[in-house]
Amino acid sequence: MSTVEQQLDELEATITDELPAGVSVTSVAYEGPELVVYTRDPKRFAQEDDLVRGLASRLRKRITVRPDPSVLSQPERAREEIMDVVPEEAGVTDLDFHADTGEVVIEAQKPGMVIGRGGATLREITKTVGWTPEVVRTPPIESSTVTNVRNFLKQEREERREILERVGRQIHREEMSDDEYVRITTLGCCREVGRASFILSTPETRVLVDCGDKPGAEGEVPYLQAPEALGAGPQNIDAVVLTHAHLDHSALIPLLFKYGYDGPIYTTEPTRDLMGLLTLDYLDVAAKEGRTPPYESAMVREAIKHTIPLEYGDVTDIAPDVKLTLHNAGHILGSSVAHFHVGDGLYNVAFTGDIHYGDTRLFDGAVNDFPRVETLVMESTYGGRNDYQTDQDDSERKLKRLIREAHEKGGKVLIPAFAVGRSQEIMLVIEEAMREGEIPSMPVHLDGMIWEATAIHTTYPEYLRDDLRSRIFHGEDNPFLADEFNHIESGEERQEVADGDPAIVLSTSGMMTGGPVMSWLELLGPDSDSTLLFVGYQAQGTLGRRIQNGRRDVAVGDGRDTVSVNMDVETVDGFSGHADRAGLENYVKTMSPRPEKVLCVHGDERSVQDLSSGLYHDHNVRTFAPKNLETFRFL
Structure with missing residues (x-):
């Protein structure tokens, strides 16, 4: 036995x-x-x-x-009895019975009413029918991603x-070993932005944290063939933890299954769905651009099938000697700070992923309240000594002013935006400004995956700020359903918008590395009455960064055609999902107790070194700015 x-x-x-x-x-x-x-x-x-x-x-x-x-009672009878127990206002849309496990999945427009205060209605369901209820939300905006995943x-x-x-x-x-140590090996995103990937090792366990690509740098992938990772075979990794769904953290998760990995992925439920959406689009964009995708769509399905969703704050065993707790990172929907408790009080490590420390319209700020953290692995995207972002209120005022000015000239405002996070933040600012008369009412066209990503946000309002969550719960006040928002679905619609009246266009990709924003650039680029408005980070090597730095003749399509960018080019800081230098320092400064060591990662060389130096001198924390393929031993 x-x-x-x-x-x-x-x-x-x-x-x-x-x-x-x-x-x-x-x-x-x-x-x-x-x-x-x-x-x-x-x-x-x-x-x-x-x-x-x-x-x-x-x-x-x-x-x-x-x-x-x-x-178990018969499903037909149980269905009637469940509907008698659940209040009609809950808006039950589906009941799905699974006799092998005795579970009934109840899909409802208002899951809270199915759960009841302190779970009272759930207990009443089981007392009445014997089946174990599981509750999921009916998306207020129909989401093909959520439907397909379920x-x-x-x-x-x-x-x-x-x-x-x-x-x-x-x-x-x-447990097989009497040794005691904790090691972290860097497989990517050190002194660079993108291809985030780390190995957390103990004598018993190897956990891979994130596995992303590098924006604007095709072929630069994490060092997965290192002996600490897949170099010793796919069985070398016991678990994968994904902090959030942005491609520079998630794009190559499915590649692990192509290489033979067959273990679990731990992340939040919305991150699982967003990972599916973004990685499938990643494959689609590669195919359209004539590149060979690194894996097939079947590997995305394998990743989803192997995902074990966790809720914020749940302490979860993921190995004989490792417990994982995910906490809100304030960056995008479902983003997490991953806290690892190793051994029986032996050592604690936290990986921030990407964080935003202050509150935004979408999210509460990142959590930094842990019982213990000896080592913190922290992003440094805006860690440079001069990387201070504009106050959010000032940023919103500037955004509204630029929209008004473009409207007065009869032009369009083109906003390249990440589908997840910044798009929804901008949508909330625009919706409020139009509702309160601060900018003229005009169509807001959402292109690429933005509409679908927004639908996923409305499926998981419990991950959003309380006031926004309440507005989504009361469907008639859902800001994402404002009449001005329009989903663009074809090239013909783009041409009609370009030829039409003043409008706002939000389109992927956020760094202009592909996607429908390139079609918009061709259509609107020559128009001097229109404005190209950057609201997010533009990485080195991306078209967005080149235009931001002054390039005005840019290659489009297969590279043989060029577009003259005559539009006004503007940047509004303050909408980034990343903490700025002050936010990063405050994140560490307000931790109690503070970490003994901080590894500054996920930033260009200047940013990580500036942040590392600043934390050391100002807060007396031992810091490092590692290179890729370095290993740090603790204990």
């Missing part, structure tokens, strides 16, 4: 002893980080909700209780369960 089987037998015996007489346990199993308890008495568990809480506390494990299939996971439910059971056994296996 394996140690895991023995462990499960002991857990089953312990749980049986802890439960009141007459409450049965038919089996227990690991599914990923959770311990699943099957019972013939699910209604008793629902009636006595302290049972699960007590078991979780006693065993120090996340516990899910499911009904044994032998005691349908795919439903199709692959059986295989996914096998994956989770295998992962669970790996997490809870017996």
